[in-house]
Amino acid sequence: xxxxxxxxxxxxxxxxxxxxxxxxxLYNYIEIGPALGCEISSADGSNIPAGxxxxxxxxxxxxxEKAGLPFYGLKIIExxxxxxxxxxxxxxxxxxxxxxxxNELLGRPFDKDELLDIAAEIEGHPDNVSPALLGGxxxxxxxxxxxxxxxxxxxxxxxxxxxxxxxxxxxxDARAALPANVSxxxxxxxxxxxxxxxxxxLSGKYENLSTGCDDKLHQPYRLPLIPDGxxxxxxxxxxxxxxxxxxxxxxxxxxxxxxxxxxxxxIAQKILSSENFSGWKYFILNADNSGAAAL
Numbered sequence: 001x002x003x004x005x006x007x008x009x010x011x012x013x014x015x016x017x018x019x020x021x022x023x024x025x026l027y028n029y030i031e032i033g034p035a036l037g038c039e040i041s042s043a044d045g046s047n048i049p050a051g052x053x054x055x056x057x058x059x060x061x062x063x064x065e066k067a068g069l070p071f072y073g074l075k076i077i078e079x080x081x082x083x084x085x086x087x088x089x090x091x092x093x094x095x096x097x098x099x100x101x102x103n104e105l106l107g108r109p110f111d112k113d114e115l116l117d118i119a120a121e122i123e124g125h126p127d128n129v130s131p132a133l134l135g136g137x138x139x140x141x142x143x144x145x146x147x148x149x150x151x152x153x154x155x156x157x158x159x160x161x162x163x164x165x166x167x168x169x170x171x172x173d174a175r176a177a178l179p180a181n182v183s184x185x186x187x188x189x190x191x192x193x194x195x196x197x198x199x200x201x202l203s204g205k206y207e208n209l210s211t212g213c214d215d216k217l218h219q220p221y222r223l224p225l226i227p228d229g230x231x232x233x234x235x236x237x238x239x240x241x242x243x244x245x246x247x248x249x250x251x252x253x254x255x256x257x258x259x260x261x262x263x264x265x266x267i268a269q270k271i272l273s274s275e276n277f278s279g280w281k282y283f284i285l286n287a288d289n290s291g292a293a294a295l
Contacts, residue, residue: 014213059098
């Protein structure tokens with residue numbers, strides 16, 4: 001059995017809708033090996049699909065098909081530490097783990113760029129699967145079924161505080177809240193800010209992140225689906241956050257600080273105690289610059 005580690009990810013970063021993402025050092029683990037048929041279990045007791053509709057299984061099978069090799073089945077043991085349906089890339093971690101694991105079992109017939117194309121085909125967009133596979137900060141675009149990307153490492157001076165509420169927000173529901181059309185003015189607003197946040201992360205000009213994370217394409221429509229989400233953002237800015245935004249489609253709210261982890265934890269505790277944020281919890285994280293890895 002091969003053991004694999006896959007990082008969580010935070011996508012969109014406010015203005016970079018479906019195109020920007022960062023891998024985080026919160027991990028799912030998968031043990032995967034050949035089998036006759038489908039054998040799937042959970043090492044942590046979480047409720048997971050145990051049949052052939054399991055996303056890890058489906059993603060691994062796709063790699064066998066792309067390689068033109070016979071597929072007889074797999075044994076998979078999951079350890080899920082990334083919260084489900086909270087905007088931290090739990091589905092993308094399954095897809096990345098499946099394609100990465102199958103590729104390792106087959107002797108690496110595909111390089112990471114080719115694996116990314118397969119993963120993005122399964123996911124439908126590359127903003128989470130890219131950092132999950134590659135690590136670091138990724139800026140991506142799809143062209144003719146291929147993912148064009150730039151990847152850059154993120155230093156440990158940036159601390160990501162993930163505020164996780166006690167409720168899920170399915171990506172399909174979050175997408176259903178979006179308008180069918182947007183104005184040219186709002187499009188230009190987002191284009192300028194997604195360019196700014198990308199350049200700021202690449203250059204280290206972190207003072208621009210709050211402006212870069214401003215968004216008019218998705219956050220105004222999704223915040224009403226996240227009770228107290230806007231309050232979390234407001235409280236974060238009171239404590240000197242570099243940026244605060246909806247992580248992925250939500251429901252997690254992400255805050256980026258430039259401080260020590262101990263101080264970030266102190267701030268997170270103060271924020272959650274400042275209002276009645278019942279049931280909310282937090283993770284204090286750094287970026288993961290390695291991506292999916294065999295252990």
